[in-house]
Amino acid sequence: MSESIKVLQDGPYQVSPDTRLNIQSIGTDENKVSTHWDQGAEYPGKLTPYFLCRCGRSASKPYCDGTHAAVKFDGKETADHAPYAQRARRYEGEAVDLLDDERCAQLRFCDRGIRAWDAAIQSGDPANLALAEQECADCSSGRLTLVRKDGTPIEPDLPKEIGAVQDVPRGLRGPLKVTGGIPMIGADGREYETRNRYTLCRCGESQDKPFCDTRHVNCPHMKGFDSV
Ligand code: FES
Incomplete structure:
Protein backbone atom coordinates (compact mmCIF):
# COMPACT_ATOMS: atom_id res chain seq x y z
CA MET A 1 0.00 0.00 0.00
CA HIS A 81 5.70 23.76 7.26
CA ALA A 82 7.68 23.72 10.52
CA PRO A 83 7.36 20.46 12.50
CA TYR A 84 4.60 20.21 15.09
CA ALA A 85 7.02 19.87 18.01
CA GLN A 86 8.61 23.16 17.03
CA ARG A 87 5.33 25.06 16.65
CA ALA A 88 3.48 23.66 19.66
CA ARG A 89 3.30 25.24 23.08
CA ARG A 90 3.98 22.95 26.04
CA TYR A 91 1.73 22.75 29.10
CA GLU A 92 3.54 21.02 31.96
CA GLY A 93 1.47 18.39 33.72
CA GLU A 94 1.93 16.29 36.85
CA ALA A 95 2.35 12.96 35.02
CA VAL A 96 2.44 14.00 31.35
CA ASP A 97 2.78 17.23 29.38
CA LEU A 98 0.41 18.53 26.72
CA LEU A 99 1.50 20.03 23.40
CA ASP A 100 -0.85 22.42 21.58
CA ASP A 101 -0.16 24.01 18.18
CA GLU A 102 -3.60 25.69 18.02
CA ARG A 103 -4.38 24.14 14.61
CA CYS A 104 -8.02 23.50 15.45
CA ALA A 105 -10.91 22.05 13.42
CA GLN A 106 -13.59 22.66 16.09
CA LEU A 107 -14.65 19.05 16.37
CA ARG A 108 -15.02 19.60 20.11
CA PHE A 109 -13.61 16.40 21.62
CA CYS A 110 -11.35 18.31 24.02
CA ASP A 111 -13.87 19.10 26.76
CA ARG A 112 -15.76 16.19 28.29
CA GLY A 113 -16.29 17.78 31.66
CA ILE A 114 -12.64 18.70 32.23
CA ARG A 115 -10.76 20.39 29.39
CA ALA A 116 -7.80 18.45 27.99
CA TRP A 117 -5.38 21.15 29.15
CA ASP A 118 -6.59 20.99 32.77
CA ALA A 119 -6.82 17.19 32.75
CA ALA A 120 -3.21 16.99 31.52
CA ILE A 121 -1.95 19.52 34.05
CA GLN A 122 -3.64 17.53 36.86
CA SER A 123 -2.65 14.17 35.37
CA GLY A 124 -1.29 12.87 38.69
CA ASP A 125 -4.87 11.70 39.17
CA PRO A 126 -5.27 8.56 36.99
CA ALA A 127 -8.85 9.54 36.09
CA ASN A 128 -7.64 12.87 34.72
CA LEU A 129 -4.82 11.17 32.84
CA ALA A 130 -7.25 8.71 31.22
CA LEU A 131 -9.57 11.57 30.26
CA ALA A 132 -6.74 13.63 28.78
CA GLU A 133 -5.59 10.60 26.76
CA GLN A 134 -9.09 10.14 25.32
CA GLU A 135 -9.59 13.82 24.55
CA CYS A 136 -6.24 14.07 22.78
CA ALA A 137 -6.65 10.78 20.89
CA ASP A 138 -9.93 12.03 19.37
CA CYS A 139 -8.48 15.45 18.50
CA SER A 140 -8.43 14.77 14.78
CA SER A 141 -6.67 17.96 13.74
CA GLY A 142 -3.68 16.77 15.76
CA ARG A 143 -3.72 20.03 17.69
CA LEU A 144 -3.36 18.31 21.08
CA THR A 145 -0.78 15.67 21.91
CA LEU A 146 0.20 14.21 25.25
CA VAL A 147 3.87 13.60 25.88
CA ARG A 148 5.39 11.39 28.56
CA LYS A 149 8.06 12.87 30.80
CA ASP A 150 10.70 10.89 28.86
CA GLY A 151 9.63 12.80 25.74
CA THR A 152 7.63 10.01 24.05
CA PRO A 153 4.40 11.22 22.47
CA ILE A 154 1.25 9.26 23.31
CA GLU A 155 -0.40 8.55 19.96
CA PRO A 156 -3.48 6.42 19.32
CA ASP A 157 -3.31 3.54 16.86
CA LEU A 158 -5.31 4.85 13.90
S1 FES B 1 -11.92 25.51 7.46
FE1 FES B 1 -12.42 24.54 5.58
S2 FES B 1 -13.09 22.56 6.22
FE2 FES B 1 -12.61 23.54 8.10
Whole structure:
Protein backbone atom coordinates (compact mmCIF):
# COMPACT_ATOMS: atom_id res chain seq x y z
CA MET A 1 0.00 0.00 0.00
CA SER A 2 1.26 3.50 -0.76
CA GLU A 3 -1.33 5.98 0.42
CA SER A 4 -0.55 9.60 -0.35
CA ILE A 5 -2.18 12.98 -0.89
CA LYS A 6 -1.07 15.72 -3.25
CA VAL A 7 -2.45 19.25 -3.10
CA LEU A 8 -3.12 20.52 -6.62
CA GLN A 9 -2.66 24.22 -7.29
CA ASP A 10 -6.03 26.02 -6.99
CA GLY A 11 -7.63 22.59 -7.40
CA PRO A 12 -8.55 19.46 -5.45
CA TYR A 13 -6.58 16.94 -3.43
CA GLN A 14 -5.23 14.14 -5.57
CA VAL A 15 -5.36 10.90 -3.60
CA SER A 16 -3.54 7.68 -4.39
CA PRO A 17 -5.77 4.79 -5.49
CA ASP A 18 -4.94 2.67 -2.43
CA THR A 19 -6.33 5.18 0.04
CA ARG A 20 -9.54 4.24 1.87
CA LEU A 21 -12.26 6.91 2.03
CA ASN A 22 -15.29 6.74 4.28
CA ILE A 23 -17.90 8.76 6.12
CA GLN A 24 -17.10 9.66 9.72
CA SER A 25 -19.62 11.38 11.95
CA ILE A 26 -19.16 13.14 15.26
CA GLY A 27 -20.90 11.08 17.93
CA THR A 28 -22.17 12.84 21.06
CA ASP A 29 -23.68 12.13 24.45
CA GLU A 30 -27.08 13.40 25.60
CA ASN A 31 -25.56 16.84 26.28
CA LYS A 32 -24.25 17.11 22.71
CA VAL A 33 -20.65 16.78 23.90
CA SER A 34 -18.44 15.09 21.28
CA THR A 35 -17.52 11.69 22.73
CA HIS A 36 -16.76 9.29 19.86
CA TRP A 37 -16.50 8.85 16.10
CA ASP A 38 -19.24 6.94 14.30
CA GLN A 39 -17.76 5.07 11.34
CA GLY A 40 -20.05 5.33 8.35
CA ALA A 41 -20.11 3.69 4.95
CA GLU A 42 -16.99 3.34 2.85
CA TYR A 43 -16.74 4.74 -0.67
CA PRO A 44 -15.90 2.21 -3.36
CA GLY A 45 -12.16 1.70 -3.81
CA LYS A 46 -10.56 3.28 -6.87
CA LEU A 47 -8.05 1.73 -9.24
CA THR A 48 -6.71 5.13 -10.31
CA PRO A 49 -5.93 8.32 -8.38
CA TYR A 50 -9.05 10.16 -7.28
CA PHE A 51 -9.80 13.79 -6.50
CA LEU A 52 -11.42 15.29 -3.40
CA CYS A 53 -13.04 18.73 -3.41
CA ARG A 54 -10.98 21.49 -1.80
CA CYS A 55 -13.00 24.55 -2.84
CA GLY A 56 -16.22 23.47 -1.13
CA ARG A 57 -18.40 24.13 -4.18
CA SER A 58 -18.57 20.67 -5.74
CA ALA A 59 -22.04 19.21 -6.19
CA SER A 60 -20.51 15.74 -5.74
CA LYS A 61 -18.84 16.20 -2.35
CA PRO A 62 -16.57 14.79 -1.12
CA TYR A 63 -15.38 14.33 -4.71
CA CYS A 64 -14.26 17.14 -7.02
CA ASP A 65 -16.56 17.90 -9.95
CA GLY A 66 -14.39 20.57 -11.56
CA THR A 67 -16.27 23.56 -10.10
CA HIS A 68 -13.03 25.03 -8.68
CA ALA A 69 -12.20 26.28 -12.18
CA ALA A 70 -15.58 27.97 -12.65
CA VAL A 71 -15.40 29.73 -9.26
CA LYS A 72 -11.72 30.64 -9.78
CA PHE A 73 -10.76 29.01 -6.51
CA ASP A 74 -7.72 30.52 -4.81
CA GLY A 75 -6.21 27.52 -3.05
CA LYS A 76 -2.94 29.13 -2.03
CA GLU A 77 -1.27 27.20 0.76
CA THR A 78 -0.37 29.37 3.73
CA ALA A 79 0.30 26.78 6.44
CA ASP A 80 3.59 26.77 8.31
CA HIS A 81 5.70 23.76 7.26
CA ALA A 82 7.68 23.72 10.52
CA PRO A 83 7.36 20.46 12.50
CA TYR A 84 4.60 20.21 15.09
CA ALA A 85 7.02 19.87 18.01
CA GLN A 86 8.61 23.16 17.03
CA ARG A 87 5.33 25.06 16.65
CA ALA A 88 3.48 23.66 19.66
CA ARG A 89 3.30 25.24 23.08
CA ARG A 90 3.98 22.95 26.04
CA TYR A 91 1.73 22.75 29.10
CA GLU A 92 3.54 21.02 31.96
CA GLY A 93 1.47 18.39 33.72
CA GLU A 94 1.93 16.29 36.85
CA ALA A 95 2.35 12.96 35.02
CA VAL A 96 2.44 14.00 31.35
CA ASP A 97 2.78 17.23 29.38
CA LEU A 98 0.41 18.53 26.72
CA LEU A 99 1.50 20.03 23.40
CA ASP A 100 -0.85 22.42 21.58
CA ASP A 101 -0.16 24.01 18.18
CA GLU A 102 -3.60 25.69 18.02
CA ARG A 103 -4.38 24.14 14.61
CA CYS A 104 -8.02 23.50 15.45
CA ALA A 105 -10.91 22.05 13.42
CA GLN A 106 -13.59 22.66 16.09
CA LEU A 107 -14.65 19.05 16.37
CA ARG A 108 -15.02 19.60 20.11
CA PHE A 109 -13.61 16.40 21.62
CA CYS A 110 -11.35 18.31 24.02
CA ASP A 111 -13.87 19.10 26.76
CA ARG A 112 -15.76 16.19 28.29
CA GLY A 113 -16.29 17.78 31.66
CA ILE A 114 -12.64 18.70 32.23
CA ARG A 115 -10.76 20.39 29.39
CA ALA A 116 -7.80 18.45 27.99
CA TRP A 117 -5.38 21.15 29.15
CA ASP A 118 -6.59 20.99 32.77
CA ALA A 119 -6.82 17.19 32.75
CA ALA A 120 -3.21 16.99 31.52
CA ILE A 121 -1.95 19.52 34.05
CA GLN A 122 -3.64 17.53 36.86
CA SER A 123 -2.65 14.17 35.37
CA GLY A 124 -1.29 12.87 38.69
CA ASP A 125 -4.87 11.70 39.17
CA PRO A 126 -5.27 8.56 36.99
CA ALA A 127 -8.85 9.54 36.09
CA ASN A 128 -7.64 12.87 34.72
CA LEU A 129 -4.82 11.17 32.84
CA ALA A 130 -7.25 8.71 31.22
CA LEU A 131 -9.57 11.57 30.26
CA ALA A 132 -6.74 13.63 28.78
CA GLU A 133 -5.59 10.60 26.76
CA GLN A 134 -9.09 10.14 25.32
CA GLU A 135 -9.59 13.82 24.55
CA CYS A 136 -6.24 14.07 22.78
CA ALA A 137 -6.65 10.78 20.89
CA ASP A 138 -9.93 12.03 19.37
CA CYS A 139 -8.48 15.45 18.50
CA SER A 140 -8.43 14.77 14.78
CA SER A 141 -6.67 17.96 13.74
CA GLY A 142 -3.68 16.77 15.76
CA ARG A 143 -3.72 20.03 17.69
CA LEU A 144 -3.36 18.31 21.08
CA THR A 145 -0.78 15.67 21.91
CA LEU A 146 0.20 14.21 25.25
CA VAL A 147 3.87 13.60 25.88
CA ARG A 148 5.39 11.39 28.56
CA LYS A 149 8.06 12.87 30.80
CA ASP A 150 10.70 10.89 28.86
CA GLY A 151 9.63 12.80 25.74
CA THR A 152 7.63 10.01 24.05
CA PRO A 153 4.40 11.22 22.47
CA ILE A 154 1.25 9.26 23.31
CA GLU A 155 -0.40 8.55 19.96
CA PRO A 156 -3.48 6.42 19.32
CA ASP A 157 -3.31 3.54 16.86
CA LEU A 158 -5.31 4.85 13.90
CA PRO A 159 -6.14 3.27 10.54
CA LYS A 160 -4.66 4.68 7.34
CA GLU A 161 -7.70 6.34 5.81
CA ILE A 162 -9.52 9.56 4.99
CA GLY A 163 -12.84 10.36 6.65
CA ALA A 164 -15.31 12.85 5.21
CA VAL A 165 -16.39 14.45 8.48
CA GLN A 166 -20.07 14.98 9.21
CA ASP A 167 -20.65 17.42 12.05
CA VAL A 168 -24.02 15.97 13.00
CA PRO A 169 -24.87 18.34 15.89
CA ARG A 170 -24.35 21.33 13.60
CA GLY A 171 -25.95 19.81 10.50
CA LEU A 172 -22.94 20.36 8.28
CA ARG A 173 -19.91 18.79 6.71
CA GLY A 174 -16.55 19.19 8.37
CA PRO A 175 -13.00 18.78 7.09
CA LEU A 176 -11.28 15.69 5.71
CA LYS A 177 -9.96 13.67 8.65
CA VAL A 178 -6.68 12.02 7.69
CA THR A 179 -5.31 9.33 9.98
CA GLY A 180 -2.57 6.74 10.17
CA GLY A 181 0.32 8.83 8.84
CA ILE A 182 -0.55 9.45 5.20
CA PRO A 183 2.14 11.61 3.58
CA MET A 184 1.05 14.86 1.90
CA ILE A 185 2.83 16.97 -0.67
CA GLY A 186 1.99 20.61 -1.35
CA ALA A 187 1.38 22.07 -4.80
CA ASP A 188 4.96 23.39 -4.79
CA GLY A 189 6.34 19.87 -4.28
CA ARG A 190 7.29 20.44 -0.66
CA GLU A 191 6.26 17.65 1.70
CA TYR A 192 4.42 18.41 4.94
CA GLU A 193 5.39 16.67 8.15
CA THR A 194 3.68 13.27 8.09
CA ARG A 195 1.46 13.04 11.14
CA ASN A 196 -0.84 10.41 12.63
CA ARG A 197 -3.76 12.88 12.70
CA TYR A 198 -4.55 15.97 10.65
CA THR A 199 -7.59 17.64 9.12
CA LEU A 200 -7.69 19.14 5.64
CA CYS A 201 -9.87 22.06 4.61
CA ARG A 202 -12.57 21.15 2.12
CA CYS A 203 -14.73 24.28 2.43
CA GLY A 204 -12.23 26.48 0.61
CA GLU A 205 -12.24 29.19 3.30
CA SER A 206 -9.38 28.26 5.62
CA GLN A 207 -6.66 30.85 6.12
CA ASP A 208 -4.27 28.03 7.01
CA LYS A 209 -4.59 25.97 3.82
CA PRO A 210 -4.37 23.12 3.25
CA PHE A 211 -5.38 22.55 6.88
CA CYS A 212 -8.79 23.23 8.38
CA ASP A 213 -8.95 26.27 10.64
CA THR A 214 -12.64 26.00 11.72
CA ARG A 215 -14.05 28.40 9.10
CA HIS A 216 -16.30 25.72 7.57
CA VAL A 217 -18.60 26.27 10.56
CA ASN A 218 -19.88 29.47 8.93
CA CYS A 219 -20.07 28.20 5.33
CA PRO A 220 -23.59 27.89 3.92
CA HIS A 221 -22.21 25.63 1.18
CA MET A 222 -21.12 23.07 3.80
CA LYS A 223 -24.64 22.55 5.14
CA GLY A 224 -26.00 19.00 4.86
CA PHE A 225 -24.24 15.66 4.81
CA ASP A 226 -22.38 13.41 2.38
CA SER A 227 -23.65 10.01 1.39
CA VAL A 228 -22.06 7.04 -0.30
S1 FES B 1 -13.09 22.56 6.22
FE1 FES B 1 -12.61 23.54 8.10
S2 FES B 1 -11.92 25.51 7.46
FE2 FES B 1 -12.42 24.54 5.58
